[in-house]
Amino acid sequence: MARKTMAFYPPTPVVIAPEHQLRVEIGPLYVACSIADQASIYAFEFFELDNDINEWSDVFFEIKNNSVLLDKYSGNIDLCYNFREALIIPGEKMNSAASADFLSLIYGESNRHEQKHDKLADPKNMVNCYRIRKTILDQAVRHFHLFQGHHVYTGMLDQLFARQDLPDQLLQLRVYPQCFIVVLMIKGQLQLIQSYTFETAADLCFYLLSILKEHTLRPEDTHIEMSGFIEPHGELHQQLQQLFPKRSFSTLAESALIPEMLESYHSHYFTPFFNPSL
Structure with a gap:
């Protein structure tokens, strides 16, 4: 269900330094784990997933068991979601009810998702509204002691705006x-x-x-x-x-x-x- 197709580690045993940040990016068919500082990548793992995922709990279990990095890190994890159910909304239009209506209009109604949003570093005060499966969030809470979640669009757009x-x-x-x-x-x-x-x-x-x-x-x-x-x-x-x-x-x-x-x-x-x- 989750196959490690790339793995790169330092020549010595993995030891996490204070300046290192663990980033976990979750997409529909992959999970990428990387440990890096502001200058370089220290370690990297890439898992490809089957396209018939029924239980995200199984995916997290397999990755946790096969990752060298996840058990080594006890700090705040940068958790990035890469799923298509996202919309960029002007800040003045942003409220929980309106964004839920916009997402439902485009992607359909769902009670299996939780709604999130990220503010963009843009002078026009735009907001990235998105939703994530509750099962993914439940597993993140279960497996990661501390994490800060955001959508992949947010980082991409902030870089472009800068x-x-x-x-x-x-x-x-x-x-x-x-x-x-x-x-x-x-x-x-x-x-x-x-x-x-x-x-x-x-x-x-x-x-x-x-x-x-x-x-x-x-x-x-x-x-x-x-x-x-x-x-x-x-x-x-x-x-x-x-x-x-x-x-x-x-x-x-x-x-x-x-x-x-x-x-x-x-x-x-x-x-x-x-x-x-x-």
């Missing part, structure tokens, strides 16, 4: 197992952030082109920033190369990574899970 180097038209793409997140910014203004599932490279490219068409933008005028599970010589990257002449990988400095990471993967694989500037 940048001074944004092109006029930017697509930011993060690819995970069978899903991806795309952000569209036009002249520094947020136009869209959305999660999608996909099976083939053609599926992903279709979604990107549909987004541009809806905003009357052309691929040749749009810069795409890519990170996550994209093979530089794979089918997905080849198709993106054909569509977007303006493109770049969002990479981490080699000094921020464990050397063994670069023996099998490119640094942009790990960008979604680590930001040395935070």
Whole structure:
């Protein structure tokens, strides 16, 4: 149900220093655990999940039993949720009833979720409203002594809002197992952030082109920033190369990574899970 497909540790036994932070990111089909400080990654584990999850308690149990990191850490855990049921709402429209109505309108009614929200570091005072399965929150309380939860969109948008180097038209793409997140910014203004599932490279490219068409933008005028599970010589990257002449990988400095990471993967694989500037 939960398979550890990546694992990178320091050459000596794992000892957590006071400056280290454990981050656990939970998505529909993966869990990533990393220990890092503000300059570098100290250890990293990635678990892929089956797509027929019935009990999150089983997932947490398996990961806890197979993780070298979770039993070593007793501090406050940075818990990041990567699920599609999220909306960015203007601050003046934000209240619990209104956000619940918006989420239900888009994603349907549910009594299996708990509603959360994160404030964004944006001068327009926007709020990221989202909901998380109660079973995930119950298991987090059970397995983690202390944790601070937030949605993956929050960190992505806060980083973009803080940048001074944004092109006029930017697509930011993060690819995970069978899903991806795309952000569209036009002249520094947020136009869209959305999660999608996909099976083939053609599926992903279709979604990107549909987004541009809806905003009357052309691929040749749009810069795409890519990170996550994209093979530089794979089918997905080849198709993106054909569509977007303006493109770049969002990479981490080699000094921020464990050397063994670069023996099998490119640094942009790990960008979604680590930001040395935070």
